Structures are given as C-alpha cells and as structure tokens.
Amino acid sequence: MTKTLDRRSFIGAAGAAILASPAIAQVADEPSTGTVEIEKDISQAVRRNISSFRSLDWRPYFNNLNNGAVLVDISSRALHFWSADGATYKLYPSSVPLTPDLTKKGRTTVVRKVEGPTWRPTPSMKKRNPEWPDFVPAGPDNPLGTHALYLSWTYYRIHGTHDTRKIGRRSSNGCIGLYNEHIAQLFSMTKVGTQVLLI
Template sequence: MSKLTTPFLSRRAFLLSASAAGVAGSPAFAQSDPNSGTTEVEADITETVRRNISSFRALDWRPYFSNTKNGAILVDIQSRALHWWSEDQTQYKLYPTSVPITEDLTRTGRTRITRKVEGPSWAPTPAMKRRNPEWPDFIGPGPDNPMGTHAMHLTWKYYRIHGTHDTRKIGRRSSNGCIGLFNEDIADLFERSNVGTQVLLI
C-alpha cells in the first residue's frame, strides 16, 4: 500500500479514519458512532443482506417509466434496493444497496447514466474537503478506493451508482448521496446497463 507524504494524510491513515467514519463510497461517508444517528448498526450485516435479497419486493416498471428504452433503473431509497429492467423487458434484476445518511443528502427524481468507468478513481467533493481537510485529494483505482470496482456517473454532479469494498455499508444509510452496491453486483449491473439508461430515485 503506497503512502502519501506529509502534509498529506497517508493512505493507511485515511483508511483508518475513513473506517472509523464509515466510508461507503464516493462521495459517500458516514459516522460510525452508534449514538450519532447516522448508521443503524456497526455489526457486519453482509450475510444478512445477502439472505434478505429474496425478501425484497419485486416491482413492475410501468408505474415508474413510460417505456424502457435504453433500459431502466429504479432506486428505492426506503427499501434500499435497486431494480433494473432490460430494454426489451425480458430481464429483471434486484440488488441491495446503501443509501444516503440523511434526507438533506438524498436526491430523488429522474436522471440517466452518462458515463461508465471500470476501476474508478475517487476525489472528495469540495464540501467534503472543507469538512475534512485531512482527507487525501485523490485515490486511484484499487482496494483503497471507496468507489469499489465500477462506477456509473449520472447527470447529477458528484452522484454515482458504484461499488464498495466495505460490504458492511450495503443495506444501511451510509452515504452522502451515492448509491452503493456489492462489487459483484455493480459489476453485473455495469454489464447490463448502457450510457443513456434511465434512472429514477424515489
């Protein structure tokens, strides 16, 4: 693991502080203090989330989209699930997600995928950097990256659907706006989705 020299925060130190802060993705960070109200539990719930995927409610695309041209993605913030439909409506997938910590960080409405990146890099937003000046300005692709293995940019600046190496964050309110998936799930969704795929967050 390479390290940044002072006055920059070392990558190891960043990861330790980020772990304490609950890194979920870019730009997605949560507080780990169980009394802070920003995450529900700190125990590893990865297996629980995986088992519970079968209990998530399947949805029909028609109440949410007028058509499925270019495919369609619905993110249900309340149930913390992402639904995907193929353009020809023959395929449907359901994935557990992480969602924003608070209402003020939650953006809802219609957008679309504008760019797909395998092996994404990460940089804090200006607001995040002001709050946490000790954080590094940039992290390249790899296991240290809070965005996981794949990222899909949206029309909204700083908002992405991406993976995460910290699987504890899936199924929780743990991001500053982005939607996080298990790395294997974002890889699957990445292959199924196209630039131009419709996205609706509700």
C-alpha cells in the same frame, strides 16, 4: 425414549432460533432503543441493516424501457433494473445516503461508465472531512469499488464498494452503493443513456 425427546426438543429450539434470526435483523431501528443507524464511522457497531427485497413492476415508474431502466428505492434500500426488452429484471440490495439533505431524488440518466474508477471527494465532503485525501486511485482503497455509473447529476454515482458492511445501510455521502459483484453485473447490462429514477 427420553434421549430422543430431549434431542428433538433441542433441535426444535435451535431451529426456531435460527429461523427467527433473519426476522430480527430486518426490523427497523426504533428511536427508543438508542441504536443510531446514521453513522459517521462505519466501523462502529450497528446492530441492524435494512433492505427490502420486493419485486416491482416498471410501469408505475417509467413510460417505457428505452435503453433500460434503473429504479433506486431509498426507503427499502434496493436497486431494481429492467433491460430495454423487458426480458431481464434484477434486484440488488444497496447502500443509500446518510441523511435526507445528502439524498437526491428524481429522474436522471447514466452519462458515463468507468471500470476501475478513481475518486476525489467533493468540495462539501472535503469541508466536512478535511483529513480525507484529495485523490484515491483505482484499487482496494477506492470508495467507488470496481465499477461506477456516473449520473447526469454532478457528483452522483451508482458504484461498488469494497466495504460490504455499508450495503443495506444509510452510509453514503449521496451515492448509491452496491456489492462489487452486483455493480459488475449492472455495469454490463446498462449503457450510456439508461434511465434512472431515485424515489
């Protein structure tokens, strides 16, 4: 009987620890801990990433679903998609800009869709990081991942990433990043003219 209780106690304690882990992972960083979420080098250790998975209704954000609608919530680091007929709703974790000055909010639209995008740093990126290459072809080293939705705002995209550590973090120079499998899904559902709102 003692062995059974010991085993149960061990299993119970292990189960409690496993169940507690996701809650710890979603706690926001506090300034007093010395943990800095804004990182210049994603390879540096960051203890937590944050993404909130809460379903939303489109009506507070859009007057209609003409051409479909994409809502990006910078605070919760989540991208919401509604199809034009309202039958399809998708929610994806995303990466967001590093700092408020790199963040653009407001209404825009998808103006171009590219599978296998190439990448060039913007003039401001090149100024901040002169060592960056002038051009990166499509492929595993491309920061735009496998697909990109170009927005009506110059230099702004919703795109994939090959560096999955960025998702759920402040890690971009202004764009919104998704896992490659998620951007492929979103790419197939959106069209030129899909309305986009960043809040």
